[in-house]
Structure formats: C-alpha cells, structure tokens
Amino acid sequence: xxxxxxxxxxxxxxxxxxxxxxxxxxxxxxxxxxxxxxxxxxxxxxxxxxxxxxxxxxxxxxxxxxxxxxxxxxxxxxxxxxxxxxxxxxxxxxxxxxxxxxxxxxxxxxxxxxxxxxxxxxxxxxxxxxxxxxxxxxxxxxxxxxxxxxxxxxxxxxxxxxxxxxxxxxxxxxxxxxxxxxxxxxxxxxxxxxxxxxxxxxxxxxxxxxxxxxxxxxxxxxxxxxxxxxxxxxxxxxxxxxxxxxxxxxxxxxxxxxxxxxxxxxxxxxxxxxxxxxxxxxxxxxxxxxxxxxxxxxxxxxxxxxxxxxxxxxxxxxxxxxxxxxxxxxxxxxxxxxxxxxxxxxxxxxxxxxxxxxxxxxxxxxxxxxxxxxxxxxxxxxxxxxxxxxxxxxxxxxxxxxxxxxxxxxxxxxxxxxxxxxxxxx
Numbered sequence: 001x002x003x004x005x006x007x008x009x010x011x012x013x014x015x016x017x018x019x020x021x022x023x024x025x026x027x028x029x030x031x032x033x034x035x036x037x038x039x040x041x042x043x044x045x046x047x048x049x050x051x052x053x054x055x056x057x058x059x060x061x062x063x064x065x066x067x068x069x070x071x072x073x074x075x076x077x078x079x080x081x082x083x084x085x086x087x088x089x090x091x092x093x094x095x096x097x098x099x100x101x102x103x104x105x106x107x108x109x110x111x112x113x114x115x116x117x118x119x120x121x122x123x124x125x126x127x128x129x130x131x132x133x134x135x136x137x138x139x140x141x142x143x144x145x146x147x148x149x150x151x152x153x154x155x156x157x158x159x160x161x162x163x164x165x166x167x168x169x170x171x172x173x174x175x176x177x178x179x180x181x182x183x184x185x186x187x188x189x190x191x192x193x194x195x196x197x198x199x200x201x202x203x204x205x206x207x208x209x210x211x212x213x214x215x216x217x218x219x220x221x222x223x224x225x226x227x228x229x230x231x232x233x234x235x236x237x238x239x240x241x242x243x244x245x246x247x248x249x250x251x252x253x254x255x256x257x258x259x260x261x262x263x264x265x266x267x268x269x270x271x272x273x274x275x276x277x278x279x280x281x282x283x284x285x286x287x288x289x290x291x292x293x294x295x296x297x298x299x300x301x302x303x304x305x306x307x308x309x310x311x312x313x314x315x316x317x318x319x320x321x322x323x324x325x326x327x328x329x330x331x332x333x334x335x336x337x338x339x340x341x342x343x344x345x346x347x348x349x350x351x352x353x354x355x356x357x358x359x360x361x362x363x364x365x366x367x368x369x370x371x372x373x374x375x376x377x378x379x380x381x382x383x384x385x386x387x388x389x390x391x392x393x394x395x396x397x398x399x400x401x402x403x404x405x406x407x408x409x410x411x412x413x414x415x416x417x418x419x420x421x422x423x424x425x426x
Contacts, residue, residue, distance in 0.1 A: 001293070004073040005029040006064065007080035008038035008047050009400040011226065011324065014363055015279045016079050017043040019289045028071060030064055033400045040374045041364075046071075054404040057085040057411055065096055075099045075296055081403035083253070083274045084112060088415045101204075101253035101295040105415050108273050110249060112408065113153035114160070114189050117271040124248055126241050128268045129260070131191035136183050137174040143190045146170070149269075151189040152182055154405045163193070185405075191269070196262040199235065200227060202276055203242050204291035205251040206298055210243045212291035214281035214316050215259075220355055222327025223334050224394040227277070229355050230362075232284040232320040235259075238266050239315065245271075253295055254288070279362035284316035323356060324363040325349050326376050333383035333390040342383045 003020050007013045008029030014037045020027045021043035028045055029038040032052040038044045048067045051059040060082065068076055076098045078086050086093060087102045102108075111117040121128045134140035140150070150173060152160035164170045182188055197217050204212040215235050222228030238259055246255050254275035260267045278288040325345075332345040348354045364372040382389045 001025045001074045002072055003027050003075045003077060004064070004068055004071070005038070005044075006076065006078045006082035006086065007031065007053075007401045008044065009033055009036040010080050011037070011327075011363060012275055012277050013038055013079040014041065015277050016077065016275065016289060017041060018365065019278060019282055023289065028073070030060075030067065031400060036400065037375060041372045042369050052400065053080075053082055053085070054402045054407050057082075057403075057407045058414070061085050061089055061092075065092065065098075068098055069096060073098065075293065077292065077296075078102060078253070078274055080274065080401040082401070084108065084403055084408065084411050087273075088411050099296040101206075101292050103252050103255075103273060104250065107249040107251055109412065109415075109417060111255075111271040111273055114151045114155070114270070115153050115186055118189055118191075120249075121245070121268055121271075124244060126245060126268060127264075127266060129192045129194045131189055133187045134183070134190050135187035137178040140174040140177070140188065140190060141167075141171055143170075145192075147193045149191045149193060151191065152177075152405075153186065153188070154403060154408050185409075194260045194262040194267050194269070196260045196267075198227075199233065199238065199259040199261055199266065200230065200276065201235075201238055201242060201257040201259055202278060202281055202288055203239075203246065203255050203257075204275075204288055204295060205246040205253065205255060206291075206295040207252050208247050208250040210239075210246055211294065212281075212286055212288050213239045213242060214284060214286040214288065215239070216280045216284075216322075217261075219321070220323075220328070221331060221335075222324065223330030223390055224327075224398070226327050226331075227324070228328040228331050229321070229323045229359065230277075230280045232280055232316060232318050234315060234318040235261075235266065236315075241266070241268070252298075254292060277362070280320060280322045281316060283322055283360065283362070284318070284320040286316040321359040322362040323349075323359045325361060326363055326379055329376065329380050329383060330390040330393055333387040334394075337387045339384050339387060342380065342387060346380055 003025045005013045008031035017027050029047050030050045031047055039047050050063040053060040087105045087108045093100050110120045132143055147165045150162045150164055199215050199217055201215045215233050216230040217233045218227040219231050220229040256272040256276040258270040260269055281288050328345050332341045349356045379393055
C-alpha cells in the first residue's frame, strides 16, 4: 500500500514511518520543512513540500490531494493536527478514492479544543481535575487555589498550557491573555494540578468500536514536555473510560489522551484526536498502525467493526521500556543547561546504563537505517557546543505542524460552526 503521512516533522510521523515501512508499505510524507525528521530515514521514500498547515489549512489540503493523486497514494494518514481539516473535508478525500481514518467533524469538534474536551468529559462523567472556565482577566485572577494549569482552547504540544504557582504569575498571565484577545472566544480553562505519573493513552476506533488500546507511563520527561522514556502499563479502568468516550462520540480513527494517575485514580488532562507515538504500543504487542489500516478500509468497502468482525487487537503486555534518545539529549540541555549533562546522557545511552538499561530506541532505530542517526548527532553536537540551542529543535518542529487558533476558526467556519463560543459545562 502507498501511504502518505500528513506530517513529516513530528515524532509520531517518524515512528509511524518505521512501522508502516516495516510492514511492507511504501511511505511518503508531507512537510513545509525540507529538512524535517522524516527526511532522515530510509523508511520514507519521498518528502513533499506543502504550505504550512497552521497558516493555510486549506492550501495544505489542496496540495495534499494533488500530491496524493500524482503519486497514486492509497492511504492518507493524519499523524498530527492536520486531522482537523481532513475531518472537515472527509468527503473530498473519499471522492478522491483515498482511504483514511478520521472522525466525523461534529465528533472532532467536541474534543479538539481544551474547553470543549473538558465539557465533553464532564458530560460523560469521566474523571478529570476540577477546573473553571475564566471568561475574563478578572475571573482568571480570582481563581484558586494554586498551583494550577491555565490552558488556552487551542495549543499544540503543550504550547497553550501554562503552570501557575503564584498570584503574581497569575496576574501577569491574565494581562497577557487580555492583550492577546484570548478571552474573546469563550475564555481559558484553569485546571487544578494533580500529583502523579503521566500516562499516555493511545487508541483506535472503527465507527465507535474500540479496536486497539495501549497505555504507557512517561518515565522521564524529555525536551518540551515530551516523553524521552516510556514504560508500558496495564490500566483497565482507563481503557474503559476511553471506550466510553469513543463510543459516545461514534469515533472513527485514532484517539489519544494524557492521564494523571493520582491518589483518587486516573484523571484525564488532555485529549488528542489523532495518533501519538505508536512504537511503545507496537513493542508491547498492540498494532495501532494495523488497526488504523483496518479502520480506514471500512470507509471504502472494507469490513465494519462489530458487523464483519474487525478484531480487537488487545491491550499488550505491560513493562516494555522504550526511549527516544533525541528527546533525552535535548531534555538534558533544557533541564540543566550544562554540557556535561548532555555528554552524560549520550554516555548512558551508548553504554546502556541507567534509564537506558533494558530499553529500546523507538524514534531513530539504527538497524538497517544509518541515516536515522543524523538528527541525534546534529542535536548532540549543537547542544554540546551551546546547550540553549535545544529550543531551536523543539520550536521548529512544533511550528511546522501546529494548529493555530486562526486556522481552527477557519476550519470551523467552513464546517458551518460559525459560533465558537462554548456551551456551559454541566
């Protein structure tokens, strides 16, 4: 099968490329950046230049469809925020004969922004931290107790999330949001902090039926809040909650969530309507990529879940450890700012010590793919010379695929959602 990834820049795309190629598929990718992460792997045959999604979502879509037609693509898979415009334009994709796995737009709109996702979880009675929607700077400044996390409705890769620990910081944030017009479309979400490990949950649905699910604990935090190290974990209660969410929305395609495992049990803190970093799941025995192909085939005459029996791919075995050395190196530079810590991270990885013991590389595996070492080598050399350069690597990749508030408003208007004000949370 000829597979086209909607994004060639992010971690998910790079991991998905490895898994698709390993299953015998021909993989290509889209990116506004000619030197994106998927350029440095033999798993991706070709990277195509497209307009930046965040500034021109429909220009991106037109380019993607033209490339897919020219290259004879069978499956266009959303590996980042492009899922929003692909969901809105699902009929155009089907008319072009492209397989894909995206939710209905009315379902996507219920979880795409953080305030809508909070309301959806509340309506379904699913666990999440206490939160308040602040519609003005004055309301935000009056909220307590601290610490809390303040979240703008739209923000990719934690860019719209700010941890607040003092009243002075809260006042400054409220003033900044007021100047930026952040309260104009329904406010911001102020959510109480919950202590506990972060659990990353990935799932795939076919027309509301859960067909694959996996959870992994973030063992170590890398650059930009990402997980440099993960360990698979079995959480039946989280799987049950995810099944309720996807079933209620009639979800189709990938659905991911971040969960804090607190004293009172799991608490959902973020929902992503897309795939997120699937290799730990694959190593644990859960084939999210295969499940997505199954779901995509239901739209063009393939079997439907529950009817023709797309099988549940199980939950996998817990305890499988994986890492992303690139994030580990950049994280060492970010968290300490010292060259010796960057060097120590590299030494631990090479020698298999510490958190790298009994762990396998999920992002840039070298076996049979020596080109994949280049991003790690470049990041290592750069941060050894100047540790502060970590920010360039993280910010550059997020900018290439992020969904901006303006782009989301444009997509919503095209879908007929002219009023982006949020309904009161029950």
